[in-house]
Amino acid sequence: MSENLRVVPDATCTFCGCVCDDMVLSVDLEHKRITKAENACVLGKAWFKEHGIEERPFALVDGREATTAEGVEAAAQILANARFPIIYGLSDTTCEAQRVAVSIADMIGGNLDTTTSVCHGPTGIAFQGGGESTASLGEIKNRADLVIFWGGNPAEAHPRLFTRYAVTAKGIFTPNGKKDRTIVLVDVRRTPSTPVADIFLQVKPRSDFEVLWALRALVKGRRVDPSVEQRTGISLAVLEDLVARMKSCRYGALLFGMGLTMNRGRHFNAGALLALATDLNEFTHFVAKPVRGHGNVTGADNVVSWQTGFPFGVNFSRGYPRFNPGEFTTVDLLARGDADAAMIIASDPASNFPQAAIEHMKRIPVISLDPKLTHTGQLSKVAFTTATYGINVPGTVYRMDDVPITLRPAFESPYPSDQEILTAIRDRVRELLGGNRVPAGDRLAGVAVS
């Protein structure tokens, strides 16, 4: 083998929340690109293929090319001088970088939010309300004889969820894979995921909550009126059949997507689903699991939770973390025009936030970190080019089931990692502020805790 070729076994794909760690990457070190990604799905193949090294400036400050150090200085000045700085993103970076990002928010008394707030944030809220019964994906692989997918399209968004974890995957109690399981899919439309299902329930749009609540009622032995069919598109007989299957299976799993959380009802939908799984534990073992999106959005939830007690939407302006979705979540902060500076790490809200939020980003100084040119990068005052996590950068990524995986990068990037840039920004902000910013005049006693 040429010395310019390298094979990296057991590498990890960080494109989606499956975080498959069985990649075998062939790396062309001379041209700094991955020529082959064995075991990768279609999304993974594109992820590895398209993250070579592009010739881009290390940083842009006010649209002019700059060094990373100049970018750090400009970013630190923005953050140190802002009155309501917000930090957002973090789903496509390592836990190591996320930890530094939270520490900056704490130091400057800013606001910290992640892409969770526009993904499974409502599931997080529902979880806070009642808890959940859940499992690592390996339990589903080894045990689940009934798997219900709800409001998601894994075949296109998480392609290996079916083969690696939940449908054809074989395990101790599921030696024949799909033959040992019943697969149910619930969605408002047919998608490429639909053919995998033994039973497909096509619900009417905006009726997920009603279907879930009817199922809860039936599980508890209550009467449900046949008119449920007019409202939801699903007949009572079909619901009763599903309930019988749910109660009689040995190990049931409900995997759900953003068809529930981005929809009317949001956390009520997610809460109804979590409650259904919980209720079923009166009869058998049943778990539920949100199918999380970007590579390390689950890591962001974990890091922010262990450092602050709350999973996203955290504000440090009073000298301690406060959580309030709707108040401290980024769409709201931007759409209301609250923030006077923003640092966006490894995400692109300017391409997927509501227009009102994007308009405010154009009015304030924005710092962005991303390996690629993004819409957010285009409107930034300071835009850093970064190395790509998992491909160039080592560190830790959490799978959608909270299992942490250590990355094995394939080749070095000339660009710094998010962690390196954030650490440099933090050190400089600390110099500028002389330590953590302590709210004026509080000094333990005077702080009203509402």
Added chain:
Amino acid sequence: MTSALRIVNGRVYDPANGVDGAVRDVCIQDGKVVADVPPDARRIDARGMVVMPGGVDIHCHIAGPKVNLARKVQPEDHRHDVHLRTRQTRSGTGGTVPSTFATGYRYAALGYTAAMEAAVTPLGARHTLEELHDTPVIDKGFFVLVGNNVLLYRLLQEGRREEFRQALAWWMTATRAYAPKLVNPGGDEFWKGGRNANVTELDQQIAGFGLTPRGVIDAFIDAANELGLPHPVHIHCNNLGHTGNYHTTLDTMRTAEGRRAHITHIQFHSYGSVAGKSGDNPTSKAHEISEYVNTHPNISADVGAVMFGRSTSMTADAPLAYMLRRFGGGKWVNADTEHESGCGIVPFTYQDRVYTNALQWAIGLELFLLSEDPWRMVFSTDHPNGGSFMSYPRLIRLLMDSEFRKEEMAKVNQQALEHSSLRDCASREYSLSEIAIITRAGPARLLGLANKGHLGVGADGDVTIYEEDADKEKMFSTPRYVIKDGVPVIEDHEFRTDHEGRLLHVAPDYDPAIEQVIQPFFEDFYTIQFANYPVSEQYLHHHQPIPTASQAAAGATVP
């Protein structure tokens, strides 16, 4: 490098070295206790104060996957108890499951300098180490859950004891754990695969395996002792919380047959039943349990006392959490980890008027007051299961101050007291020396931490200085100085600097051939690559391997 420090004029309680309140100097240089320091060393005047080694918590739940779920599920518990940042230290939130930074600072602020997270799935080891790295000031380690491990069970079932021992050593080393932990051995398969059932008898066949809980316990006791681990197997017995469970507890201790074993939160395992009734209100069997522990030096235990108020039940004993859910009210978390563990979380409030809660509170106190060897019946609330570590000063007062105890007893469910013997223990009061034993010297010795829990030459420079006060709760709530690795982290009750403690872990030797046995199981049944499972050096940060007996005898430093 730290500068030299001399603590003068304080009354020193260092029971491991036979010092019981004598006024003497304690000298520290470069993070360690030394015989003397140069005359220009910084002096701390501890006149009117009590000097003790830093506290050591042998069993608590402070970091890792289940702790983080418990944090996430209780925003309301954080909102009313915030932790402000200072110029030097990070902010956080409290409640029964504080954020990592708040956990470290608050332990330190109570004079604790080391704590052991007591239940971590091997798959969650990395996560736990990341959290522990964000837990400042204190030294820390974790116990790894191995008592329901499917592959270890398979090896046992096939009678492959040597490979079982090698595999256990591999798992300890691969996860960077401190001690092996059993939780409700045999229960997982009933729970996950048997429609939420549970194991109830030590000699019952474990579903799916030709094994019994007794056989599993016996094998782990042997393996841990043969590996020469600094702390023996740490056992959460079967039937936790169930009326009449003291039989199981006695049976478990008898299974050790003279071999070292540690029984954890033994209060939760000391329940009898009213004669002729089953499944009814529990009674206290603290006498029977204490008597056994008192007369069997191979057994050690921590109490797992219950304190009234908010708690969070979080345990690898998933069926227990499911049972508690009926009393807890709102929230319930269950989290299964493939081949390794179950987990349950229920926010819970212990109420003094409730018979069972008052009885649990009484049994915890009884176990302390009936103990004849404080070195083997040490302090814990199984934080946050029996109560937060923030309630430790109050528990110390309950042990030291019989008048206060009497007042508190008057407030609780009196019927519960009638089913305990707490009133018969009325006269005993713990001395400061005994408190020093149960909160630092004893746990350190049981953990096999030779440099902790005492102030002899070579000990870690971890010292707490309390202002003497008749109110022991007040005294132990707010140490005047806390010195970690020779650094005065807290002075005059305030943080003066941030500090990073060490990760304490073991790395028992194993035959690398065992990986050939383990790897095929991973390839078939795990969802993570075998090569990606062992925890790499990058997660250790500031760490200290503690040698096994054979490693220590060989004089070798652990790799």
Added chain:
Amino acid sequence: MAVTMTLIGGRSSKQGTSLCAGKFGAEYTQISSTVEMNVEDMARLGLSNDSKVRLRTPTGEAVVRCKGRETKDLPPGLLFMAYGPLSSQLMAGDTAASGMPISKNLEVEVEPLVEGPAPGGE
């Protein structure tokens, strides 16, 4: 002539793979400016594949191209569109105190365009 339909935003394989190539590439731009529509609805509105329609919500509007789907896959009255800058224009900033804007099941007005500005990327 405009009719009201329900728009579902979401992900697709192509959206995912083209995203890796870059958000300013032709493929991503094309995918995120295409709306899937029931074929019967399209016939009723006189639309064929690649016809332009204007989608309008109280928040904003976007001009996109149509792509037909059979009724068994996408019932009449439903639209599907991959996330991208154009779908952002239709989303309201209000999250009802949840942090989450509504991006699925949006009520949109659909207006066929005989002529009009082409969507980006051409």
